[in-house]
Amino acid sequence: MPPRRINDSYMDVDSDESDVSILDDDAGPRKSKGKGKAIDRGRDKGKSKVKEQPYAWEASYVRSWDTVQEDERGSLQGAVQDLIARGRRKRLLAPAAAIRRTIIRHLIILLDLSSSMMDRDMRPTRFDLTLQYTREFITEWFDQNPLGQIGIVGMRSGIGERIGEMSGNPQEVLKSISERHKLEPNGEPSLQNAIEMARSSMSHLPTHSSREIIAIFGSLTTCDPGNIHDTLDECVKDRIRISMVALAAEMKICREICDKTGGQFSVALNEGHFKDILFELIPPPAQRAVPRASGPGINPAADLMVMGFPTRLPVTSPPALCVCHSELKSEGFLCPRCSAKICDVPTDCDICGLMIVSSPHLARSYHHLFPVKPYQPVMTMEGVAYPASACHGCAVPFREIATPAGSLATDGMSPLGRYRCPECSNDFCGDCDVFVHDVVHCCPGCGK
Numbered sequence: 037m038p039p040r041r042i043n044d045s046y047m048d049v050d051s052d053e054s055d056v057s058i059l060d061d062d063a064g065p066r067k068s069k070g071k072g073k074a075i076d077r078g079r080d081k082g083k084s085k086v087k088e089q090p091y092a093w094e095a096s097y098v099r100s101w102d103t104v105q106e107d108e109r110g111s112l113q114g115a116v117q118d119l120i121a122r123g124r125r126k127r128l129l130a131p132a133a134a135i136r137r138t139i140i141r142h143l144i145i146l147l148d149l150s151s152s153m154m155d156r157d158m159r160p161t162r163f164d165l166t167l168q169y170t171r172e173f174i175t176e177w178f179d180q181n182p183l184g185q186i187g188i189v190g191m192r193s194g195i196g197e198r199i200g201e202m203s204g205n206p207q208e209v210l211k212s213i214s215e216r217h218k219l220e221p222n223g224e225p226s227l228q229n230a231i232e233m234a235r236s237s238m239s240h241l242p243t244h245s246s247r248e249i250i251a252i253f254g255s256l257t258t259c260d261p262g263n264i265h266d267t268l269d270e271c272v273k274d275r276i277r278i279s280m281v282a283l284a285a286e287m288k289i290c291r292e293i294c295d296k297t298g299g300q301f302s303v304a305l306n307e308g309h310f311k312d313i314l315f316e317l318i319p320p321p322a323q324r325a326v327p328r329a330s331g332p333g334i335n336p337a338a339d340l341m342v343m344g345f346p347t348r349l350p351v352t353s354p355p356a357l358c359v360c361h362s363e364l365k366s367e368g369f370l371c372p373r374c375s376a377k378i379c380d381v382p383t384d385c386d387i388c389g390l391m392i393v394s395s396p397h398l399a400r401s402y403h404h405l406f407p408v409k410p411y412q413p414v415m416t417m418e419g420v421a422y423p424a425s426a427c428h429g430c431a432v433p434f435r436e437i438a439t440p441a442g443s444l445a446t447d448g449m450s451p452l453g454r455y456r457c458p459e460c461s462n463d464f465c466g467d468c469d470v471f472v473h474d475v476v477h478c479c480p481g482c483g484k
């Protein structure tokens with residue numbers, strides 16, 4: 037049977053177990069073709085420790101009800117806690133130290149709209165799933181990168197097709213991919229044409245912003261007019277970072293493009309894994325080392341940049357035309373340099389080119405640079421003279437008795453349901469822990 041999937045980790049397929057016994061393990065109709073291949077492939081590379089999982093196109097069907105398991109009392113609470121624990125553990129592995137990251141990001145999403153996207157190995161189709169995940173990705177991306185901009189380019193019928201212009205407004209970007217019938221997959225994809233189109237729309241960008249391309253690629257071929265290696269060299273020269281999520285299998289050229297431009301390449305195994313690897317691309321990438329001019333005191337030129345904070349017009353102000361849509365409106369913002377009226381921030385002023393941001397946007401971009409330190413799970417209350425009786429965040433009382441679950445400890449779960457901030461030593465409940473790190477990005481105890 038296909039190894040079960042529980043969140044992001046997989047059930048072990050014992051390496052000394054033969055393929056036959058895996059397949060005989062469970063009754064029921066399923067294809068055994070290709071399954072053995074997936075396992076053999078892993079062994080050939082000498083990676084028998086890597087947990088094996090068949091690709092979505094290799095497995096015949098998945099028993100999704102197996103992924104969540106009830107405990108002895110028929111409750112799902114254990115399963116839910118397990119999910120939270122895994123999230124915590126992932127975060128603990130993330131580097132807590134401050135690293136230099138780009139906060140003004142420019143991203144082009146390349147969507148494969150070739151006929152291979154109609155394959156049904158991912159349900160309902162690769163195309164529908166890609167659209168759905170892309171929408172969720174865009175929302176989440178803008179939430180974490182409020183100063184960024186996204187554009188969308190499609191690949192179909194051998195050409196690159198501009199679907200959405202580069203924009204800092206999530207609604208505009210989502211609107212460009214909202215009409216499914218306009219994106220109907222057709223023909224062959226051309227990686228080179230699409231990358232060239234993305235490259236040309238980022239060529240004008242200033243040096244302090246990142247240039248990124250994320251390609252979701254379902255095809256196993258690319259149909260190019262010229263030498264794609266020339267395009268690759270140009271991208272390296274322009275410092276464009278290309279990451280790819282392949283839906284079918286690894287192609288050498290795709291791997292090479294990602295490696296040379298410093299991006300990530302991954303192949304989605306199934307629907308859930310597809311989402312995981314796509315969402316891994318949301319946090320801003322660490323900035324590659326910039327050669328320093330001389331000495332540690334002198335920063336590269338990109339360190340300082342001009343930004344303007346706009347004046348917000350009240351709803352009662354007299355209507356005027358905006359410079360971005362030429363619409364007559366009362367509300368809007370005034371550029372602090374040229375007093376042009378614009379509809380939305382953050383944006384670049386259409387008249388003077390000044391980057392216009394609001395301070396909450398800046399503040400929200402800040403948390404990537406100084407993440408809240410992970411809270412430590414409290415294992416025992418011994419040696420604490422006056423333990424807090426309630427969560428410092430939400431004032432819900434802690435439970436008195438520890439849950440006697442030994443496996444929780446290894447997953448970064450506290451048996452007492454207490455998580456302690458290493459800075460201010462206040463105790464928080466599990467819910468607050470997740471909320472502080474995922475939403476607030478600031479410890480309510482110490483303000484760090």
Ligand SMILES: [Zn+2]
Nearest residue numbers: 358360361379
């Ligand atoms: Zn406007």
Ligand SMILES: [Zn+2]
Nearest residue numbers: 371374385388
């Ligand atoms: Zn202006």
Ligand SMILES: [Zn+2]
Nearest residue numbers: 427430465468
């Ligand atoms: Zn709490």
Ligand SMILES: [Zn+2]
Nearest residue numbers: 457460479482
């Ligand atoms: Zn704290």
